[in-house]
Amino acid sequence: MYGDVLNDYLCFAEDIFGEQFAVLRGEIVKFNPESAETTFVAKTLDEWACRLLVEYELLTGYSFAHEWQEQFGPIPSGKRLVPKMPFIFGGKYEVDNFYVLDATKAMGLRADLWQQTRTLPDGARVKITVT
Secondary structure, three states: OOHHHHOOEEEEEEOOOOOEEEEEOOEEEEEOOOOOOEEEEEOOHHHHHHHHHHOHHHHHOHHHHHHHHHHHOOOOOOEEEEEOOOHHHOOOOOHHHEEEEEHHHHHHHHHHHHHHHOOOOOOOOOOOOOO
């Protein structure tokens, strides 16, 4: 879905939003499926696990998922919270901007979005067409 962009990544986990944790050149990073950008998380898998235990609310989206579930009910296994208005278009981290979608479909949706927008300059006007 991302072509050669992910060739060097070994994805092994994801948060409630479907952002991937991956090994990249020996370090642990988080891959953003909308922008295909990565952020450094830890130097080793052990360091990542320690950070996850301490910073689980930030790294997993736990608090947000809890808030969403209080309003809309349980999030089934294999599903992720996906923004109705993508973040790259100004979507907000607000409960009402999310819905539940199969994790694999969510990655495909975001990969398609990335493919269509990756060469656009910041601030470009876009027209969203749902097919």
